[in-house]
Amino acid sequence: MVFRTFAASLALLVGLAVVGSLAGPQWHPVPVRDHIVPTRSATTIESTEPAATGDVGEVGDHAVRTTPVTVDLGDTTVDGLLRRPLDADGAVLPDRPGVVFVHGAGTGAAEEAFVDTAELLASAGVATLVPDKRLDTYSTRERDYEAMAEDYLRSVELLRTVDGVDPERVGAYGESEGTWIVPVMQVEDPDVAFTVLVSAPVVPPREQAAFAVDNYLRNTGVPGQVFRAIPRAVGMQLPGGGFDYADFDVRPWLEDQTAPLLVVYGTADPSMPIEQGVRLILADTAVGSGAPVTVRYYAGADHGIRLRDELPADAPKDAEAPLHPHFPRDLAAWVQGLPGTADAAPRIAGDAPQQLYLAAPVPQPRWWGNGDVVVAVVVGGTGLVVLALVAWGVVSLARRVLHRSAPPNGRFAPGVGPPLVALGVVSVATVCGLAVYLVAVARLAIDYERDALVVQGGWIAVRLLGAVAAVAAAVLLQRVADVRARHRAERDVVVARGAVAHLTLWAVLVGSALLLVTAAYWGVYQLGI
Numbered sequence: 001m002v003f004r005t006f007a008a009s010l011a012l013l014v015g016l017a018v019v020g021s022l023a024g025p026q027w028h029p030v031p032v033r034d035h036i037v038p039t040r041s042a043t044t045i046e047s048t049e050p051a052a053t054g055d056v057g058e059v060g061d062h063a064v065r066t067t068p069v070t071v072d073l074g075d076t077t078v079d080g081l082l083r084r085p086l087d088a089d090g091a092v093l094p095d096r097p098g099v100v101f102v103h104g105a106g107t108g109a110a111e112e113a114f115v116d117t118a119e120l121l122a123s124a125g126v127a128t129l130v131p132d133k134r135l136d137t138y139s140t141r142e143r144d145y146e147a148m149a150e151d152y153l154r155s156v157e158l159l160r161t162v163d164g165v166d167p168e169r170v171g172a173y174g175e176s177e178g179t180w181i182v183p184v185m186q187v188e189d190p191d192v193a194f195t196v197l198v199s200a201p202v203v204p205p206r207e208q209a210a211f212a213v214d215n216y217l218r219n220t221g222v223p224g225q226v227f228r229a230i231p232r233a234v235g236m237q238l239p240g241g242g243f244d245y246a247d248f249d250v251r252p253w254l255e256d257q258t259a260p261l262l263v264v265y266g267t268a269d270p271s272m273p274i275e276q277g278v279r280l281i282l283a284d285t286a287v288g289s290g291a292p293v294t295v296r297y298y299a300g301a302d303h304g305i306r307l308r309d310e311l312p313a314d315a316p317k318d319a320e321a322p323l324h325p326h327f328p329r330d331l332a333a334w335v336q337g338l339p340g341t342a343d344a345a346p347r348i349a350g351d352a353p354q355q356l357y358l359a360a361p362v363p364q365p366r367w368w369g370n371g372d373v374v375v376a377v378v379v380g381g382t383g384l385v386v387l388a389l390v391a392w393g394v395v396s397l398a399r400r401v402l403h404r405s406a407p408p409n410g411r412f413a414p415g416v417g418p419p420l421v422a423l424g425v426v427s428v429a430t431v432c433g434l435a436v437y438l439v440a441v442a443r444l445a446i447d448y449e450r451d452a453l454v455v456q457g458g459w460i461a462v463r464l465l466g467a468v469a470a471v472a473a474a475v476l477l478q479r480v481a482d483v484r485a486r487h488r489a490e491r492d493v494v495v496a497r498g499a500v501a502h503l504t505l506w507a508v509l510v511g512s513a514l515l516l517v518t519a520a521y522w523g524v525y526q527l528g529i
Helices: 002-022 115-123 145-160 176-180 182-188 205-220 224-234 251-255 276-287 326-337 371-403 417-446 452-489 499-521
Strands: 064-072 077-085 096-102 127-131 165-175 195-198 261-266 293-298 348-350
Touching: 002 452, 002 499, 064 115, 064 145, 077 115, 077 145, 096 115, 096 145, 096 326, 115 127, 115 326, 127 145, 145 165, 145 182, 165 176, 165 182, 176 182, 176 195, 182 195, 182 251, 195 326, 205 224, 205 417, 251 276, 261 276, 261 326, 276 293, 293 326, 371 417, 371 499, 417 452, 417 499, 452 499
Parallel strands: 096 127, 096 165, 165 195, 195 261, 261 293, 293 348
Antiparallel strands: 064 077, 077 127
16 A cells, blocks of 8 residues: 555656646756956046036035926826036026936835935036826836836926026936836937936846846745746736736837947846846947947946945845945036047946846746636636535535434545545645745845745745645545445445535545646646656
């Protein structure tokens, strides 16, 4: 009996491993072998000729006047904050360059976004406008970067009319998701004088998401089996539809750039392809008019060009780290020094970047490419198991109360009931445990933290649950086979007696099969296959 159970369990485990392997794409990112080597470590930017208009100020040279403004978007309005540098007498400096800030994901209110960057830049002599992010056309499922570019161009038009701003020297600053929008703005309005791309993904959102998840998981220290979930989660059509913007490609817009670009990355940013992005921008801009590109890498800086390591140990979790001190200095020098800073040497300077793997197109799942199907399978399988076991328990209890003893009708053959219940319960527990584990790992990854107990211990626990479910299935199948063999000799012996028992048996078997295949799909049964 033990040998048969072991053999049957092993066969089921191998079968589930094969199903999991064949059911979807694998994940094999390509390492970066040819790294970018900056010409020098200093990030300073110096002009090759005098500034177009006025002096080039430094951060802190001027007091700043902050004024609320309203931006007319045509069908609605958004508020914004205008910051302008003042002279020694408190008057607005004349003929200054201007910058419109374009939000990344997760930012919205002008009072909270780009506060220190916009303030420091204005104190150096650059007028800045931070509009509120328009949210009525922006959601997790639906985003239109071309329409968003049109909205932000309204802010550019407004800034050009502001007292003290040179209308021919107004540009756009985009960070993260905003860098998919800014190149569209420059093509739609060639009079946008310059663009600043900070922490630019460059690759489509789906590729960037897979790249970021891979890096976060590597830092968190998850077992290798978990990485198979990356293309299966990121590559599928997400439940509920939408997310068409996940495949937006900004590169055709980069090819049509005509204005100078400043490209900025922090070398401690794990979410962006910091070397690949630069290579793509240089290649794409060279295809078109050859717009000049300046690249700067900041040592120890994260996604927002902030120094997270400089936060005190007792700082709140939501505390914002300080900006890299050289970033606003260089940004102010580049903007004010145009056109002389557009092609100032060296083109690439700063800390040496170390991107581990290339961002690449995400393989599409074959069988479970539709997220609605995945959700339906999990919900359906769980529902079948839970409802069947609850219904059987209620009916059995009611019959015991009414008949004072368990009636023959509604029973399972001896030895069938316990493994059936175990199979259903542990199958549900395996999938629920997997979901809890993935959420816990995601939280650690987002916070860029490690916890071996959660990451390693949690994965072992989930896989043990999966193994127990397989053993329960093996025992159940053997018991059913034994009962059927006895039935051929003794006609009175059956696996399940009565409609309720039959329905419970098949509902648990089908539901558990759906759940175990789901667990296999997400890597629980990987055996190196």
